[in-house]
Amino acid sequence: MQALAHVATLARLATLAAALALLALLGLHPAVDDRGGVRAAGPLPACRYDDITTSPRGYDDWRTTLVDTILRVPSSYAPPDLVRVHDLGVPGGGFVRAVMGEDLQAMRAAAVAAGSPIGIESAYRSYTDQQAVFAKWVRLYGRTQALHISARPGHSEHQLGLAIDFRSDPPVATLNASWGTTAAGKWMRNHAWEYGFVMSYPKGKTSLSCYDYEPWHFRYVGRDLAALVHGSGLTLREYLWANFTTAIVPPPKPKPTVHPTPIPTHPTATIAPLLTPAASAPSLAPPSQPPLASLAPTISPQVPNGSTEAPLASPPPATQASSVSGLAPVLVGSAGIALGTIVLGGLLLVRRRGRSGIGL
Numbered sequence: 301m302q303a304l305a306h307v308a309t310l311a312r313l314a315t316l317a318a319a320l321a322l323l324a325l326l327g328l329h330p331a332v333d334d335r336g337g338v339r340a341a342g343p344l345p346a347c348r349y350d351d352i353t354t355s356p357r358g359y360d361d362w363r364t365t366l367v368d369t370i371l372r373v374p375s376s377y378a379p380p381d382l383v384r385v386h387d388l389g390v391p392g393g394g395f396v397r398a399v400m401g402e403d404l405q406a407m408r409a410a411a412v413a414a415g416s417p418i419g420i421e422s423a424y425r426s427y428t429d430q431q432a433v434f435a436k437w438v439r440l441y442g443r444t445q446a447l448h449i450s451a452r453p454g455h456s457e458h459q460l461g462l463a464i465d466f467r468s469d470p471p472v473a474t475l476n477a478s479w480g481t482t483a484a485g486k487w488m489r490n491h492a493w494e495y496g497f498v499m500s501y502p503k504g505k506t507s508l509s510c511y512d513y514e515p516w517h518f519r520y521v522g523r524d525l526a527a528l529v530h531g532s533g534l535t536l537r538e539y540l541w542a543n544f545t546t547a548i549v550p551p552p553k554p555k556p557t558v559h560p561t562p563i564p565t566h567p568t569a570t571i572a573p574l575l576t577p578a579a580s581a582p583s584l585a586p587p588s589q590p591p592l593a594s595l596a597p598t599i600s601p602q603v604p605n606g607s608t609e610a611p612l613a614s615p616p617p618a619t620q621a622s623s624v625s626g627l628a629p630v631l632v633g634s635a636g637i638a639l640g641t642i643v644l645g646g647l648l649l650v651r652r653r654g655r656s657g658i659g660l
């Protein structure tokens with residue numbers, strides 16, 4: 301009987317392998333667009349917090365590297381070609397990548413000529429800088445609200461050296477949602493893309509960009525790509541994910557299941573107090589976008605987590621497979637196919653791209 305069972309097991313495994321190969325051949329090849337981008341294998345992930353290392357992320361991939369609340373660059377990621385903003389003749393301080401130098405100067409000149417001069421409030425931030433920035437918002441507003449308005453270390457476009465928080469020159473309504481209604485804010489919204497800059501977190505797109513509206517925060521992607529993003533009507537996150545991102549983002553980890561405790565014999569006991577609410581991850585759902593200054597009175601003071609360190613280690617996706625071992629064979633088979641397909645898809649992607657992250 302044991303031998304028979306063994307043969308049956310082998311047969312099931314062979315069937316599963318064949319199914320996986322068929323799925324990989326049929327529908328899970330990433331499509332290659334006319335710009336050489338490889339479409340991500342799957343729809344845009346819903347906003348959540350994770351620590352998946354992004355890809356592509358080489359310093360030469362500056363146009364197409366995506367960081368968001370899920371995808372990140374390593375803490376060691378530091379662009380090699382940072383130049384001082386001051387040396388570019390643009391008001392403000394800090395550093396930006398040299399790749400944007402000429403376009404930034406041209407944009408500043410055009411904004412001045414239009415009567416809406418711009419300056420720079422904040423540019424490149426190292427991983428350590430971003431740790432301090434995020435910690436400041438956590439201290440001010442609590443972690444839940446901080447996650448809406450600030451990136452965890454490793455997840456910031458500022459660490460790419462390609463993001464700038466612009467301001468008016470002289471400063472008006474700096475880092476405030478109302479800056480979008482100033483002359484400089486309006487000019488940037490309408491013209492920044494012509495110089496290679498895209499507003500990363502536009503108004504009304506919080507559910508897609510995963511951050512509150514920030515009319516001052518622009519990401520440089522170069523003029524060609526900025527024109528494509530602008531023409532698409534998509535957020536930068538959507539566009540990069542759909543056309544260039546090759547990172548594999550596993551589905552979110554399931555929340556722990558709550559098992560009702562047997563009702564004690566005491567006649568007045570009720571079930572309700574025995575159910576422990578599932579640990580609630582910070583929600584990105586509320587789309588309200590008040591100016592930062594107006595947030596303070598609404599912040600609940602009992603947010604307990606003042607940690608300045610986001611967890612950095614990515615849990616290995618493979619561990620999710622172990623949790624299905626007790627399910628019905630059909631479910632196990634389905635989960636196995638899905639997991640195997642993801643792995644195969646990842647292998648195909650790696651082979652097709654043939655590149656590795658310089659940033660590691």
Ligand SMILES: [Zn+2]
Binds near residue numbers: 463517
């Ligand atoms: Zn910013």
